[in-house]
Amino acid sequence: xxxxxxxxxxxxxxxxxxxxxxxxxxxxxxxxxxxxxxxxxxxxxxxxxxxxxxxxxxxxxxxxxxxxxxxxxxxxxxxxxxxxxxxxxxxxxxxxxxxxxxxxxxxxxxxxxxxxxxxxxxxxxxxxxxxxxxxxxxxxxxxxxxxxxxxxxxxxxxxxxxxxxxxxxxxxxxxxxxxxxxxxxxxxxxxxxxxxxxxxxxxxxxxxxxxxxxxxxxxxxxxxxxxxxxxxxxxxxxxxxxxxxxxxxxxxxxxxxxxxxxxxxxxxxxxxxxxxxxxxxxxxxxxxxxxxx
Amino acid sequence: xxxxxxxxxxxxxxxxxxxxxxxxxxxxxxxxxxxxxxxxxxxxxxxxxxxxxxxxxxxxxxxxxxxxxxxxxxxxxxxxxxxxxxxxxxxxxxxxxxxxxxxxxxxxxxxxxxxxxxxxxxxxxxxxxxxxxxxxxxxxxxxxxxxxxxxxxxxxxxxxxxxxxxxxxxxxxxxxxxxxxxxxxxxxxxxxxxxxxxxxxxxxxxxxxxxxxxxxxxxxxxxxxxxxxxxxxxxxxxxxxxxxxxxxxxxxxxxxxxxxxxxxxxxxxxxxxxxxxxxxxxxxxxxxxxxxxxxxxxxxxxxxxxxxxxxxxxxxxxxxxxxxxxxxxxxxx
Numbered sequence: 001x002x003x004x005x006x007x008x009x010x011x012x013x014x015x016x017x018x019x020x021x022x023x024x025x026x027x028x029x030x031x032x033x034x035x036x037x038x039x040x041x042x043x044x045x046x047x048x049x050x051x052x053x054x055x056x057x058x059x060x061x062x063x064x065x066x067x068x069x070x071x072x073x074x075x076x077x078x079x080x081x082x083x084x085x086x087x088x089x090x091x092x093x094x095x096x097x098x099x100x101x102x103x104x105x106x107x108x109x110x111x112x113x114x115x116x117x118x119x120x121x122x123x124x125x126x127x128x129x130x131x132x133x134x135x136x137x138x139x140x141x142x143x144x145x146x147x148x149x150x151x152x153x154x155x156x157x158x159x160x161x162x163x164x165x166x167x168x169x170x171x172x173x174x175x176x177x178x179x180x181x182x183x184x185x186x187x188x189x190x191x192x193x194x195x196x197x198x199x200x201x202x203x204x205x206x207x208x209x210x211x212x213x214x215x216x217x218x219x220x221x222x223x224x225x226x227x228x229x230x231x232x233x234x235x236x237x238x239x240x241x242x243x244x245x246x247x248x249x250x251x252x253x254x255x256x257x258x259x260x261x262x263x264x265x266x267x268x269x270x271x272x273x274x275x276x277x278x279x280x281x282x283x284x285x286x287x288x289x290x291x292x293x
Numbered sequence: 294x295x296x297x298x299x300x301x302x303x304x305x306x307x308x309x310x311x312x313x314x315x316x317x318x319x320x321x322x323x324x325x326x327x328x329x330x331x332x333x334x335x336x337x338x339x340x341x342x343x344x345x346x347x348x349x350x351x352x353x354x355x356x357x358x359x360x361x362x363x364x365x366x367x368x369x370x371x372x373x374x375x376x377x378x379x380x381x382x383x384x385x386x387x388x389x390x391x392x393x394x395x396x397x398x399x400x401x402x403x404x405x406x407x408x409x410x411x412x413x414x415x416x417x418x419x420x421x422x423x424x425x426x427x428x429x430x431x432x433x434x435x436x437x438x439x440x441x442x443x444x445x446x447x448x449x450x451x452x453x454x455x456x457x458x459x460x461x462x463x464x465x466x467x468x469x470x471x472x473x474x475x476x477x478x479x480x481x482x483x484x485x486x487x488x489x490x491x492x493x494x495x496x497x498x499x500x501x502x503x504x505x506x507x508x509x510x511x512x513x514x515x516x517x518x519x520x521x522x523x524x525x526x527x528x529x530x531x532x533x534x535x536x537x538x539x540x541x542x543x544x545x546x547x548x549x550x551x552x553x554x555x556x557x558x559x560x561x562x563x564x565x566x567x568x569x570x571x572x573x574x575x576x577x578x579x580x581x582x583x584x585x586x587x588x589x590x591x592x593x594x595x596x597x598x599x600x601x602x603x604x605x606x607x608x609x610x611x612x613x614x615x616x617x618x619x620x621x622x623x624x625x626x
Binding site: 035039040041089092093094098099100102103104106107108109110111113114115116117118121122221225229232233236268270271274275277278281282283285 | 361363408409412413414416417418420421422424425426428429432433436546550557593594595596598599601602603605606609610613
């Protein structure tokens with residue numbers, strides 16, 4: 001089953017894995033941020049990514065907006081969507097009870113995914129752009145241009161998110177709520193508002209991820225599921241709630257997927273990710289960077 | 294049996310009798326235009342009963358024990374594949390395959406439970422690890438030759454009682470109902486047993502239960518094993534009904550979701566929750582499909598699932614104890 005490959009092919013697989021991994025990291029960033037603050041898994045994360053990818057598709061086909069330009073309108077739009085969803089649906093429906101939040105986000109994911117299925121049907125679509133198949137020649141490896149751009153922007157967004165959390169007052173409030181909800185509310189922080197802002201930021205990163213994915217990827221109503229399972233793995237590997245962990249975890253998972261695809265073939269390739277997922281959960285549930293269980 | 298004991302089982306016996314009498318109403322329901330024909334009715338009812346059984350399994354670990362699994366497909370699929378593969382590859386009789394399918398499902402439950410509970414996974418973490426196991430099973434089943442790979446496994450059509458394949462659709466309805474009935478009674482027995490009390494104690498406050506001397510690991514392990522075995526029987530029945538399984542049916546996320554939605558919508562940790570939830574979900578889903586079909590002139594995919602998702606959110610928002618809680622108190626919380 002194991003073949004040996006020349007080093008150049010392995011190197012190219014590693015580089016491609018890193019490029020994909022950066023987008024995985026971006027998808028995982030939103031998930032880990034929400035987990036760090038609300039202490040729940042947002043099961044609607046994948047469906048919201050799918051929604052964002054369809055939004056990119058519609059923006060391009062309907063209004064002729066380039067996917068990369070679509071970042072500008074879609075990011076604030078999805079921030080507002082995420083904010084509203086948490087503030088007016090998830091929070092009231094679940095009364096901020098952990099188990100109930102989990103189930104409400106599951107319900108939302110089912111609703112979003114199947115509304116998209118009802119509207120767009122199960123066809124798989126993709127965009128045809130001038131630069132979809134452009135490559136960057138590094139001399140020793142050929143890399144797809146959209147994925148190189150995706151890599152760069154994903155890193156910039158991660159840095160921006162870090163800056164928001166580290167440097168702004170809102171960021172300070174988010175960190176306060178994550179650490180000690182009751183204490184934060186006692187010093188006058190509106191916890192429900194911060195929850196909604198966090199959720200909005202998570203949704204906004206998904207909008208960026210969707211814009212970066214669409215030039216080289218396809219979309220159908222179920223596409224988010226594949227990403228969200230990977231994102232769960234990234235978040236668990238990096239430590240739930242850790243931004244640096246999500247970034248490193250995403251890159252690691254990208255490389256693991258690329259290499260296990262190379263050595264095990266397409267259909268079994270994904271096994272590598274889930275085995276890491278299960279092993280980390282069982283033996284180091286705090287992840288590589290997490291502080292507490 | 295004292296009269297007090299009988300009273301506890303009376304609603305179950307009434308419900309079973311009512312379901313068993315349903316076929317009598319078939320000519321009327323078909324006459325009223327609710328169903329295209331008797332077969333449509335039986336297919337829907339059999340599907341509801343299979344989902345009920347899977348949900349009854351989930352309800353033991355998830356409802357009574359508070360261990361929210363998002364991966365009961367791992368057990369459903371193991372039961373479904375065992376039932377199919379034992380017959381087609383090893384020539385095992387369908388009736389003999391069923392207990393083996395159940396045992397294998399229970400074994401998978403015990404192994405996953407042992408790994409997860411020893412690692413002290415709870416809440417979101419437990420949900421995620423069960424989800425991941427189900428996905429691993431799905432990918433493996435899709436890629437290994439013994440399960441037929443991506444093509445799936447087809448059980449040859451051989452009508453006959455000995456093959457657990459029936460000419461009359463009512464026969465399979467009664468077979469599925471018998472399993473649901475047994476688990477309804479089993480559930481009540483569980484509720485009234487010491488083990489059931491321990492299980493609820495684990496759900497309410499695991500640390501307190503342990504402090505009071507409850508062996509929480511053993512209690513949770515027993516619960517997940519029983520839970521998995523029951524859901525595996527649902528999978529085996531699915532195979533016998535449809536005579537075909539593939540990885541996306543057997544180990545697909547859809548069944549993990551249905552198995553947890555039905556008890557939550559019906560009434561989590563109650564005897565009747567899974568049954569009432571399955572009837573409500575699938576009934577409303579079918580109704581929505583029919584209405585949309587009539588309104589748009591063609592079928593629109595996903596409509597029934599939109600209803601499932603909305604129902605889940607509405608139930609959690611307004612009736613956290615499910616439809617049963619609503620019936621009992623006439624109100625939510």
